[in-house]
Amino acid sequence: MNNGVLFDFSKLMARILMSVMFIVAGYSKIGAYAGTQEYMASAGVPGFLLPLVILLELGGGLAILFGFFTRWVAVAFAAFCVVSAWLFHNVPGDQMQQILFMKNITIAGGFLILACAGAGRFSFDYVMANVKNR
Numbered sequence: 001m002n003n004g005v006l007f008d009f010s011k012l013m014a015r016i017l018m019s020v021m022f023i024v025a026g027y028s029k030i031g032a033y034a035g036t037q038e039y040m041a042s043a044g045v046p047g048f049l050l051p052l053v054i055l056l057e058l059g060g061g062l063a064i065l066f067g068f069f070t071r072w073v074a075v076a077f078a079a080f081c082v083v084s085a086w087l088f089h090n091v092p093g094d095q096m097q098q099i100l101f102m103k104n105i106t107i108a109g110g111f112l113i114l115a116c117a118g119a120g121r122f123s124f125d126y127v128m129a130n131v132k133n134r
Contacts, residue, residue, distance in 0.1 A: 018114065023058060
């Protein structure tokens with residue numbers, strides 16, 4: 001395997017690993033809709049935003065998984081991770097919440113790298129770019 005294929009395979013694996021958590025979380029919010037709205041409200045976030053959260057987590061997670069509009073979706077996820085870290089996990093003195101805060105910030109960094117690097121050869125983005133250039 002040459003370095004280009006290895007690099008693209010690594011991007012594919014990163015997309016899979018980064019997307020699974022959000023796909024599962026978005027799907028689970030559908031089944032626990034009322035409880036999720038209550039949790040959001042407890043943090044001062046209006047419950048009417050939940051459909052947008054589900055759309056980003058589930059739809060955006062699938063987009064990252066398949067490499068569809070990867071750079072744009074990765075930027076949206078990076079912002080989402082920072083905002084959700086601040087709103088839900090910024091609890092000084094609570095070690096678990098601080099760990100979750102730093103997890104979200106770290107994931108945001110990963111999404112920013114993905115936004116810069118792109119989805120790679122094993123993606124819809126690559127296919128669309130090459131169809132357009134023919």
